[in-house]
Amino acid sequence: MTQLTGHSSALDFAQPEPVDMASGKYVKLWQGPQHPGITGNMSLELTLDGDTIIDCKTHVGYLHRGFEKLMERRSFIQNFTVVCRIAVPEPTFNEYLYSHAVEQLSGIKIPERAIWLRTMNLELMRLASFLMWIGGMSGAFGQYTVPNWTTAYRDFVLDLFEEMTGARIYHMYIVPGGVRAGLPDGFEKRARDIMDGAEKLLDQVERVMFNNAVFKARSKGLGIITPDMIDPYGIVGPNARACGVERDIRKDEPYLAYDQLNFETITGKDSDAYERAYLRLQETRQCISLIRQCLDKAPKDGPFQADMPNVLHWKIPAGETYVKAECTRGEYGYYMVTDGSEFVRRVHVRGPSYTHAIAVMERLAVGNNIADIAGLMVSLHTYPPEIER
Amino acid sequence: MSLKDLLSPFFVWQRAFEKPYTTLRPTLDRPGAPAYRGFHINITETCVGCGSCQTICQNNAIDMVAVEAYAGRAGDSGLRPRFDYGRCCWCGLCVDICTAASLRMSNEYAWISDDPDSFHFTAGVDDKPWQDNELGYRRAEGYHLNPPKRIEMPMLSAQESLKSFAEVTLGYNEEQAKKEADRCVECGICVATCPAHMDVPDYIHSIRDGDYEKGLQLMYRTNPFPATCGRICTRRCESVCPVGILGEPVAIRWLKRFIVDQVDKKDYQRILEKPIASTGFKVAIIGAGPGGLSAAYYLRQQGHAVTVYEAQATGGGMLRYGVPSYRLPDAELDKDIDHITSIGVEIKYNSRIGKDVMFESLLENYDAVFMSTGLSVPSSMRINGENHARVLSGLQILADVASDRDPGIGKKVAVIGGGNVAMDAARVSRRLGAEVTILYRRRISDMPADEEEIHECQQEGCTIVPQAIPVEIIDADNKQKVCIKWGEAKMVDDPKGGRARPVLQEDKMHTETYDCIISAIGQSSNLDYLSKELQEQLAFEWGKLTPAEYQHTSMKKVFVGGDFANRTADAISAIEDGHHAARGINRFLNPDFYTALEKQEN
Numbered sequence A: 001m002t003q004l005t006g007h008s009s010a011l012d013f014a015q016p017e018p019v020d021m022a023s024g025k026y027v028k029l030w031q032g033p034q035h036p037g038i039t040g041n042m043s044l045e046l047t048l049d050g051d052t053i054i055d056c057k058t059h060v061g062y063l064h065r066g067f068e069k070l071m072e073r074r075s076f077i078q079n080f081t082v083v084c085r086i087a088v089p090e091p092t093f094n095e096y097l098y099s100h101a102v103e104q105l106s107g108i109k110i111p112e113r114a115i116w117l118r119t120m121n122l123e124l125m126r127l128a129s130f131l132m133w134i135g136g137m138s139g140a141f142g143q144y145t146v147p148n149w150t151t152a153y154r155d156f157v158l159d160l161f162e163e164m165t166g167a168r169i170y171h172m173y174i175v176p177g178g179v180r181a182g183l184p185d186g187f188e189k190r191a192r193d194i195m196d197g198a199e200k201l202l203d204q205v206e207r208v209m210f211n212n213a214v215f216k217a218r219s220k221g222l223g224i225i226t227p228d229m230i231d232p233y234g235i236v237g238p239n240a241r242a243c244g245v246e247r248d249i250r251k252d253e254p255y256l257a258y259d260q261l262n263f264e265t266i267t268g269k270d271s272d273a274y275e276r277a278y279l280r281l282q283e284t285r286q287c288i289s290l291i292r293q294c295l296d297k298a299p300k301d302g303p304f305q306a307d308m309p310n311v312l313h314w315k316i317p318a319g320e321t322y323v324k325a326e327c328t329r330g331e332y333g334y335y336m337v338t339d340g341s342e343f344v345r346r347v348h349v350r351g352p353s354y355t356h357a358i359a360v361m362e363r364l365a366v367g368n369n370i371a372d373i374a375g376l377m378v379s380l381h382t383y384p385p386e387i388e389r
Numbered sequence B: 001m002s003l004k005d006l007l008s009p010f011f012v013w014q015r016a017f018e019k020p021y022t023t024l025r026p027t028l029d030r031p032g033a034p035a036y037r038g039f040h041i042n043i044t045e046t047c048v049g050c051g052s053c054q055t056i057c058q059n060n061a062i063d064m065v066a067v068e069a070y071a072g073r074a075g076d077s078g079l080r081p082r083f084d085y086g087r088c089c090w091c092g093l094c095v096d097i098c099t100a101a102s103l104r105m106s107n108e109y110a111w112i113s114d115d116p117d118s119f120h121f122t123a124g125v126d127d128k129p130w131q132d133n134e135l136g137y138r139r140a141e142g143y144h145l146n147p148p149k150r151i152e153m154p155m156l157s158a159q160e161s162l163k164s165f166a167e168v169t170l171g172y173n174e175e176q177a178k179k180e181a182d183r184c185v186e187c188g189i190c191v192a193t194c195p196a197h198m199d200v201p202d203y204i205h206s207i208r209d210g211d212y213e214k215g216l217q218l219m220y221r222t223n224p225f226p227a228t229c230g231r232i233c234t235r236r237c238e239s240v241c242p243v244g245i246l247g248e249p250v251a252i253r254w255l256k257r258f259i260v261d262q263v264d265k266k267d268y269q270r271i272l273e274k275p276i277a278s279t280g281f282k283v284a285i286i287g288a289g290p291g292g293l294s295a296a297y298y299l300r301q302q303g304h305a306v307t308v309y310e311a312q313a314t315g316g317g318m319l320r321y322g323v324p325s326y327r328l329p330d331a332e333l334d335k336d337i338d339h340i341t342s343i344g345v346e347i348k349y350n351s352r353i354g355k356d357v358m359f360e361s362l363l364e365n366y367d368a369v370f371m372s373t374g375l376s377v378p379s380s381m382r383i384n385g386e387n388h389a390r391v392l393s394g395l396q397i398l399a400d401v402a403s404d405r406d407p408g409i410g411k412k413v414a415v416i417g418g419g420n421v422a423m424d425a426a427r428v429s430r431r432l433g434a435e436v437t438i439l440y441r442r443r444i445s446d447m448p449a450d451e452e453e454i455h456e457c458q459q460e461g462c463t464i465v466p467q468a469i470p471v472e473i474i475d476a477d478n479k480q481k482v483c484i485k486w487g488e489a490k491m492v493d494d495p496k497g498g499r500a501r502p503v504l505q506e507d508k509m510h511t512e513t514y515d516c517i518i519s520a521i522g523q524s525s526n527l528d529y530l531s532k533e534l535q536e537q538l539a540f541e542w543g544k545l546t547p548a549e550y551q552h553t554s555m556k557k558v559f560v561g562g563d564f565a566n567r568t569a570d571a572i573s574a575i576e577d578g579h580h581a582a583r584g585i586n587r588f589l590n591p592d593f594y595t596a597l598e599k600q601e602n
């Protein structure tokens, strides 16, 4: 049996020479599909020379639930309960993009209050998602204290979701036409308290996880994404920003209330696992600031839903659209085609993990030690369900 | 890397002295958020079983099941949602779409049971610990998945409408009709309530599909007067439409009208069903009102030869001589009647039974007789001086106007009554240029007239004086004017919980002179074509009778329907009576066929 060896450079797309598996010099190892961390069900087929990786292939298919197809058989309102499942730790971006695409195609304009509530909801989601991610990153390097702190603290953010949306994980709050409810009494105070606590927690995390000799030794220099990779590989989000690329849809093409929020795009330069992690830590802090700004500025009353047709017979004129938003991992997009019927003709969900976990991962893995592969994977922040949709 | 990087991680120990995040379950309980989407609660008393929850659930987690306690309740399907927690994803869409806001969720987190069947339950019927939970997810105020407001019917302004007898309502355009049709949740509760059981959700669906010919076909299955009913129906369907529980009911009547308005009369023959081959049976019908003509239409469809005897020169009964043309233009009534005659129903006009043709001869010459002669005699006010020359009846005035005669009402009139006839008489008088005061015994909210009618009546400038009881007509000899004495009424609650009663206050009397007084307090039947013996044999009481099954009377060949044979006295009930009688006459004429059919069905 033959295998491919690594490439000479990240931009070398030529077919490399196969290695001779029969020689007994190489070992093949499957990393996943079960992961003890947060990367979810995806597997890497690794070819090793000693404990050095010389080839990596990503395999998916363990999580395929056929969401895009499911949507073609459900009404426009029913789909909003389906899309959240495409990225379990970050359902809200799917809710928003699905709703936004539907609104674009049906010409619905959502009211001001819904715009703010959506923005806040998305930033709360970013906060929850990053808190979980920090835990995963720390855990991947064998440090299990920080995961206990951050995943537990994430639950306080989930408490806020529970109050705001009626559910902790699958919020189903952002719905075509607006949002499902305003904020409950006392929410603002509790949200501010939780933000204060999160800020304190992040300082502790920085001390323990980032000012940490072991973490630094293992993550600095790991998985460097070079600037010339960014566009050919379609690298987005913190993975691109850590490489010095100023790319953030919230700033570049502001949507919802982002043009009324005060924030700067954060960039790094070293572009290794450490840099990416540190950048995310800073973005988590930025998130807290954005949530506070939303709490300050969101209208306290007024409608939170546009006038809707009877959703039981809702038909949307034929058309197509592509909408996008900056999720924790970069550009998340929905391409939607309608044909004038009660059902969507086609939805294509573009999750950043598609490139990050396949093309990028396969390249970056090569040459690394087997022990670092888990940390590398988490440093790219990938969600397998959005690869398979 | 520095010394700091080696020491800093030891900071973790400091956290050992901080309060942990976690809750100690089960020692400490943490309730769900007040709006948590927990387990389903249904207030079954408020629920009408429309089934919108079942329709919207993308997981097929809801089945509508019959619940005995609600079987046969008016405006209620008798069904209630049964949840399957093996399928539910707790999205709460069912709560959002619930037309009655009866469905909600508790904020309970956990339900632990070793009985798998307990996860399959009819909320509010099967006992569950969370049933009385006060918290949990509710649809937020101001959040709608179906527009609560109906599309407003375009109308002439009040000033404009007073200028002529032109139709006041202008009809929906296609966009408006489609939008309104969209509001229907297709529960079918209206079908059960409509006296004729019209296929409402399906013909509304045909509007959404833009297939108006199909819509017309569906309507003719149960009602050969769609152009008429699309304008003046009493629309009991709308009173039970669940969309109307929290918002305004679907404008079923206007949608019916819209369909008819889209189809040209000359296409009816092509679109609608034709009668089957002749059976050789002959049926006579007395009265070309909606009752008589509906029976005629369905009997003719079944292949019988049908002859309708009508005393007047045109058909339609009270729809022609009562309902004013600004509500129902003659051309629209003719659209319906012309189709009925086009399939071979023969109408003999100016043929009064009892005068031109004898009832007995019909019994002799026909295989069956259906009569629907309506209520044409104005009821008396039972007050002194009522026979004054300037006391006119509402029916008479309406009939005059319908026949292009001047009723000569003068410039200042009072209308007595609070029903639709009173409203019609008042609005007609306004169009004839009179100043109109309506005197009604009870409160405006007690008026039997349609709310819309009352509103439009006021818009057109009629003054309604409620709680006004006519006492006496004075100045009997004045031939030009009439003076009425009326007293203010006090409403006295019925101790038994019935309708409040107006009681005359002797010390609060008023007199006022008018050019005429129009009495419109009700009407009764004219049975002069039936001998006393026949009336007795048919069991008429106070001019009305209650028929047996299939509108049959005690006489073998005779079937009845319409105003004098039902309690609701409106067009749609007469239409259904006629249709039902047609079924009865079919059975009567062809018993073998129906016995065989019934055997087959059982």
Ligand SMILES: Cc1cc2nc3c(=O)[nH]c(=O)nc-3n(C[C@H](O)[C@H](O)[C@H](O)COP(=O)(O)OP(=O)(O)OC[C@H]3O[C@@H](n4cnc5c(N)ncnc54)[C@H](O)[C@@H]3O)c2cc1C
Pocket (backbone or CB within 6 Å): B232, B233, B234, B286, B287, B288, B289, B290, B291, B292, B309, B310, B311, B312, B315, B316, B317, B318, B319, B322, B323, B324, B351, B352, B353, B354, B372, B373, B374, B375, B395, B398, B420, B421, B424, B529, B561, B562, B563, B564, B569, B570, B571, B572, B574
């Ligand atoms: C002013 C007014 C307004 C109304 N508004 C509405 C409304 O908005 N909506 C609604 O649903 N209903 C309305 N109604 C009621 C509706 O018109 C009647 O319920 C309906 O017409 C009853 O139909 P029918 O067939 O029983 O009798 P009718 O319509 O009264 O028809 C009876 C027919 O029999 C004929 N006839 C009587 N005696 C003889 C005889 N001896 N020989 C031959 N022919 C005879 C009469 O000339 C008449 O044509 C209104 C009624 C009035 C009076």
Ligand code: SF4
Pocket (backbone or CB within 6 Å): B056, B057, B058, B059, B060, B061, B062, B083, B087, B088, B089, B090, B091, B092, B093, B094, B095
């Ligand atoms: S909550 Fe959602 S999934 Fe569950 S029964 Fe209601 S509509 Fe169906």
